[in-house]
Every structure is written in C-alpha cells, then in structure tokens.
Amino acid sequence: MNHEYHKSVLVQEALDGLEAVTARIIVDATCGDGGYSSELLRVMPPDGMVIAIDRDPQAIARAKDRLSSYQDRFVAVKGNFCNIDTLVTGLGITQVDGVVADLGVSYLQISDPERGFMFMKPGPLLMNMGDDCRVNAETVVNEYSGEELARIFWEYGEERASWKIANAITRFRQTTRITTTRQLVDIIRGVVGSRFEIKSFARIFQAIRMHVNMEIENLKQFLPASLRILKTGGVLAIVAYHSGEDRIVKEFMREQANPCTCPKELPWCVCGKKPVLQLKGKMITPGDEEIRNNPSARSAKLRVAQVIGKGGAV
Numbered sequence: 001m002n003h004e005y006h007k008s009v010l011v012q013e014a015l016d017g018l019e020a021v022t023a024r025i026i027v028d029a030t031c032g033d034g035g036y037s038s039e040l041l042r043v044m045p046p047d048g049m050v051i052a053i054d055r056d057p058q059a060i061a062r063a064k065d066r067l068s069s070y071q072d073r074f075v076a077v078k079g080n081f082c083n084i085d086t087l088v089t090g091l092g093i094t095q096v097d098g099v100v101a102d103l104g105v106s107y108l109q110i111s112d113p114e115r116g117f118m119f120m121k122p123g124p125l126l127m128n129m130g131d132d133c134r135v136n137a138e139t140v141v142n143e144y145s146g147e148e149l150a151r152i153f154w155e156y157g158e159e160r161a162s163w164k165i166a167n168a169i170t171r172f173r174q175t176t177r178i179t180t181t182r183q184l185v186d187i188i189r190g191v192v193g194s195r196f197e198i199k200s201f202a203r204i205f206q207a208i209r210m211h212v213n214m215e216i217e218n219l220k221q222f223l224p225a226s227l228r229i230l231k232t233g234g235v236l237a238i239v240a241y242h243s244g245e246d247r248i249v250k251e252f253m254r255e256q257a258n259p260c261t262c263p264k265e266l267p268w269c270v271c272g273k274k275p276v277l278q279l280k281g282k283m284i285t286p287g288d289e290e291i292r293n294n295p296s297a298r299s300a301k302l303r304v305a306q307v308i309g310k311g312g313a314v
C-alpha cells in the first residue's frame with residue numbers, strides 16, 4: 001500500500017469554519033486519504049464522531065487503515081456524496097453539526113497510472129473515481145460526437161482549441177481506437193504545439209474527468225441534500241478548485257441566504273421564503289506559504305455558511 005498521503009488543502013481554515021472543537025458529528029463528504037477526517041478527530045471533543053464518505057473504494061480502505069485507532073469515532077462509507085442524506089440517515093443519524101467537502105481528485109487517484117487520470121504518465125484511459133460511473137474516458141473519447149467532445153472540453157476545461165482537438169480526435173479514431181493517455185496526449189500536442197501543450201493537456205484531462213465522474217451534476221445534488229441533514233446552527237464548508245464548481249457553491253449559498261423572490265418595488269416580502277443559510281465570512285484562499293508547499297492548492301477556494309433556519313425550498 002502506498003503510504004504517501006494526499007496533502008490536505010485549507011484544513012485549518014475549514015476546521016475553524018466548522019467550529020470543529022465543539023462539534024459532535026461532522027460528515028467529511030470527500031474522505032480521500034482521510035486528511036480532513038484525521039484533523040477533525042484530533043480537535044473534536046473526545047466523543048466527537050466523523051462520518052466519512054467517498055465513492056472510491058480504495059480511498060475508503062486506506063482511510064480506514066490510517067484512522068483505525070479512532071475506532072467507532074470514525075465511520076467510513078463508500079458512496080456518492082450526492083446521496084449524503086440517505087447515506088447518513090442509513091447509519092441511524094438524522095442530524096449533524098457540520099458537512100465538509102474538499103472537491104476534486106486525490107493524490108491516490110492521480111498518482112496511479114493504471115487509473116488514467118494523469119497526462120504525464122502512460123496508462124489506460126479510464127479516469128473513474130469510483131465504480132459507480134456510467135462511462136470511462138475511453139468511451140468518451142472514442143464514442144462521443146466531435147460536437148459533444150468540443151462542448152465538454154470548453155465547458156469543463158475552457159480550452160480555446162476545443163473544436164480543433166475534438167476534430168483531431170474524431171479523425172484519429174477513424175483508423176485507430178484511442179485507449180491510452182499517451183495517444184490522447186500525442187493528439188492534443190499535434191493540435192496545440194509544444195509551447196502551450198502542458199496547459200492544454202491539463203484542461204482536456206480535467207474536462208474528461210469532470211464529465212466521466214459527473215462532478216458538476218453530483219455537486220448540484222449534494223448541496224441541497226447536505227442541508228437536509230444539517231441541524232440549525234450546523235455548518236457547511238466547501239473547498240472547490242474549479243471555477244464552475246466554485247460558482248455553483250457561491251450561488252447556492254447566496255440563494256439560501258437571500259431566497260426572497262419578491263419584486264424589489266414591494267415594500268415587504270410576500271413570497272414567504274426565509275433564509276436557510278447565513279454566509280460565514282468571505283471566500284478563503286490559501287496563503288503564499290501553503291501554495292509554496294503544495295502548488296496544487298493554488299486554485300482552492302473555501303466557502304462556509306451556517307444553517308439559520310429550515311424554512312427554505314431545499
């Protein structure tokens with residue numbers, strides 16, 4: 001077993017936002033290597049409990065092994081966080097003090113060439129975080145239309161050469177099936193040239209990964225589902241690395257903090273929608289030192305909000 005663990009990002013800031021030192025039950029919705037869970041258990045009261053969720057069975061196994069000394073204070077569940085409410089109530093727990101999600105991909109996943117996440121390492125084109133994905137990267141690249149590919153590359157990767165890369169893929173696959181990260185890298189390089197290739201590799205691989213794992217769709221379901229298990233006073237803390245994901249988190253928190261849909265001209269509210277969340281401070285990004293020690297933290301954005309009522313339409 002690989003014992004180099006994922007470097008957790010913005011951990012202290014997340015613990016502070018979650019008020020972990022006084023919390024009884026916190027859900028770590030993206031367990032990964034258990035980095036957040038481990039810090040939570042360290043600072044929570046001695047009877048405090050962490051329920052950790054991950055769709056990746058390898059992550060669950062490693063985190064269980066790493067945190068076994070916490071015994072029944074650490075409960076790890078394999079599942080998709082879009083079902084956070086049913087996963088937690090399935091354990092007989094109806095209300096929790098905090099929910100934290102550290103989105104994206106873990107070191108465990110990207111460091112294994114056999115899982116196909118990395119453009120720097122040759123491997124099969126897979127990119128599945130868990131065994132619950134409907135497609136893998138090979139299916140996307142070989143079976144989607146050029147139009148669909150270009151949309152995915154643009155929407156999730158903001159790659160300017162989306163159309164050209166999509167066309168190069170459809171041309172290539174007329175004669176040869178694309179089954180490896182190396183083949184995909186060579187096709188992208190053929191379009192963008194070596195000067196900008198690294199950024200384009202990163203954007204295209206990220207876009208395919210986000211599509212394969214339905215990361216945006218899952219996040220959109222997860223946010224309201226997490227409110228169904230947070231108690232009044234409970235805290236939701238999300239770390240996002242992709243601008244599209246951060247936008248979804250920001251808009252969700254804002255909507256739940258200001259749900260009133262009445263026209264501005266009305267002197268008082270008639271829609272009756274009451275705030276469910278209160279924003280806790282401003283968006284937080286890592287400091288220079290954290291970015292120096294862990295360059296993959298550079299795009300991280302943490303947003304925290306507290307449940308103040310249960311009257312909203314979630």
Ligand SMILES: C[S@@+](CC[C@H](N)C(=O)[O-])C[C@H]1O[C@@H](n2cnc3c(N)ncnc32)[C@H](O)[C@@H]1O
Pocket residue numbers: 006007008009029030031032033034035036037053054055056059079080081082102103104105106107129218
């Ligand atoms: C950035 S890592 C978390 C790292 C963790 N905070 C740590 O410090 O070790 C993100 C994890 O979320 C998991 N994940 C992503 N989307 C998920 C989803 N929809 N449901 C459950 N787990 C998910 C991934 O499998 C990955 O293990």
